[in-house]
Amino acid sequence: MSYLTPVPDEIDAVALPVSGALPPELTGRYFRNGPNPLPGERSSHWFIGHGMVHGVRLRDGRAEWYRNRWVRTGKLAGRPNVRPDGRPDLAVASANTHVIEHAGRVLALVENGLPHQITPDLDTVGAVDFEGRLTTAMTAHPKQDPVTGDLHFFGYGVRPPYLTYHRLDASGALVHSREVTVPGGTMMHDFAVTEHHVVWLDLPVTFQPHLVGATMPYQWDDRYGARLGVMRHDRPDAPVHWFDIAPCYVFHVGNAHEDDSGRIVLDAVRYSRADFTAVWQMAGGAANPAGLAASAAASPDGAAQLHRWTLDPAAGTVTEQPLDDRAVEFPTLDDERVGRAARYLYTSDDSAIVKYDLVGGGVSSHRLEPGIYVGEAVFVPATTGPRREDDGWLLSITTRHDGSASQLLVLDAADLAAPPVAAVDLPRAVPAGFHGSWIADAPATP
Numbered sequence: 001m002s003y004l005t006p007v008p009d010e011i012d013a014v015a016l017p018v019s020g021a022l023p024p025e026l027t028g029r030y031f032r033n034g035p036n037p038l039p040g041e042r043s044s045h046w047f048i049g050h051g052m053v054h055g056v057r058l059r060d061g062r063a064e065w066y067r068n069r070w071v072r073t074g075k076l077a078g079r080p081n082v083r084p085d086g087r088p089d090l091a092v093a094s095a096n097t098h099v100i101e102h103a104g105r106v107l108a109l110v111e112n113g114l115p116h117q118i119t120p121d122l123d124t125v126g127a128v129d130f131e132g133r134l135t136t137a138m139t140a141h142p143k144q145d146p147v148t149g150d151l152h153f154f155g156y157g158v159r160p161p162y163l164t165y166h167r168l169d170a171s172g173a174l175v176h177s178r179e180v181t182v183p184g185g186t187m188m189h190d191f192a193v194t195e196h197h198v199v200w201l202d203l204p205v206t207f208q209p210h211l212v213g214a215t216m217p218y219q220w221d222d223r224y225g226a227r228l229g230v231m232r233h234d235r236p237d238a239p240v241h242w243f244d245i246a247p248c249y250v251f252h253v254g255n256a257h258e259d260d261s262g263r264i265v266l267d268a269v270r271y272s273r274a275d276f277t278a279v280w281q282m283a284g285g286a287a288n289p290a291g292l293a294a295s296a297a298a299s300p301d302g303a304a305q306l307h308r309w310t311l312d313p314a315a316g317t318v319t320e321q322p323l324d325d326r327a328v329e330f331p332t333l334d335d336e337r338v339g340r341a342a343r344y345l346y347t348s349d350d351s352a353i354v355k356y357d358l359v360g361g362g363v364s365s366h367r368l369e370p371g372i373y374v375g376e377a378v379f380v381p382a383t384t385g386p387r388r389e390d391d392g393w394l395l396s397i398t399t400r401h402d403g404s405a406s407q408l409l410v411l412d413a414a415d416l417a418a419p420p421v422a423a424v425d426l427p428r429a430v431p432a433g434f435h436g437s438w439i440a441d442a443p444a445t446p
């Protein structure tokens, strides 16, 4: 048993034990997605397992329930991923990477397939193609503009069109799609938005046909080069301004914004060639998930750091600087600052939640007891009105390395050094996964 060991079944538990005091304002649901192969199923890569969403329902200071459900995809049903007419069936994908809410719909996401809608109780409604308008896959990292409510996203594929930009309006209708020309099929896990722009990460991890069927068919490719692309998203025919950068890989963007000089500032977690290769080999060795943890512990590579790229479209220049030397992942922020200047980013180094003050330059952390793994922390604002940017809580599921127990941890985002605000004992060990969201209850209508 380890913190990566999949769970064998779906359960429900109610009235969960809580230490500390859950703020009554935390009334809603924390959902987190991750790969979880079926019992007895062997997965050739950690990223391939079927999506399972773990949910914790909080209300008025109580932890009302925990439950976990596989997302009922075409892949879970065992359907072939190619239709009779030879086209790919985008509903046959694992839906294992993220779970978000947009326009009243909760969507489980994976980057090589369609989103799958689930209910607030984690039952699967089905694949969503936005009335037939979405004909590509959908990234697991869409970005919701905090002012317009639009959801910016993209789909990438292994054959042309390699990259397509899409936008949902605030009502959840797919209102715009456009193809973006790139040289080939890369594994584009994330992207960035600003108030007026999209930032593309065209990086040298490319599709490898000879690996299809064996494992995740992507590898580092020295021949591809590396580019960041800046494209206005409010002008349908705007060109993409490409900037060559030193080859690297980025799984996750922290944020981006436009500065007073019209430059685009991008903060993201950067992997060198050696770091990416090490991580990729670890994840590919995860047919037995315990092997992933063992190889990660043994490897000196695989560590990535927060970096900043500053892109100047007027001058055609780009600069790159490391922001810190800590190895971190899973950057998050206040959703109300997406695409705007943000002071704080929250990350994980596997045993601590780490907070960056990008204005003041400070770094603080909340380190867990030895023997406990922590992944992504989701920021929940304390109020809906004016507030300090870090006035709120960080929620994350922790798991003991020996796979014996998990908690939902609630931290004061403004003071990571303080003891946890609360911790909810979960009825089982939740395997380390990927991304999640806080879905607040809708305000009661008067």
Ligand SMILES: [Fe+2]
Pocket: 097, 140, 141, 189, 251, 252, 434, 435
């Ligand atoms: Fe991700």
